[in-house]
Amino acid sequence: GENVEQHPSTLSVQEGDSAVIKCTYSDSASNYFPWYKQELGKRPQLIIDIRSNVGEKKDQRIAVTLNKTAKHFSLHITETQPEDSAVYFCAASMGFQKLVFGTGTRLLVSP
């Protein structure tokens, strides 16, 4: 089955810096890659997703890139703000149903 690895487990940046979180997946048939943000005690919320027919997608300060050959995808957050502090999860699936999640990255943005 699919296996998703996520790095780093913890990331500390200064406000205004960029943050990059990387994930690798094992199943070359996977074609859907969402990213979720989870604040402490809250539910995971989708922030951006990418499908395998696209190499990059951007939404304001957030972007995701996908390298199908290398089987890895990354989340890029520019101009980080304290409210970006949360745990971020990547996931992969073939189709849109059976998501396999990474282990999460705790992002801390210091003012």
Added chain:
Amino acid sequence: DAGVIQSPRHEVTEMGQEVTLRCKPISGHDYLFWYRQTMMRGLELLIYFNNNVPIDDSGMPEDRFSAKMPNASFSTLKIQPSEPRDSAVYFCASSLGYSNQPQHFGDGTRLSIL
């Protein structure tokens, strides 16, 4: 839209008791998912339904766990008998499958088995 609604938000019970978690998906969504989140194992898919039919229950940890979806607007996850290692946050999520829409999560049930 009210979003995915889960109840209860918190549950504390003693080992051996039956626990029932409830979920109301977003109206019109045809997929429903149950996840478990722990520090050790992260976010794991337990089971998912399509049009009220269980499609994949390979993530259900053992026979003590069961899930049902009697209609399009309600699902339950039952643990009987409960054990301390079942303590976790259980999330329900739903999605609209035909247009490949993403999954939307409920607020979760924090379960503590003493």
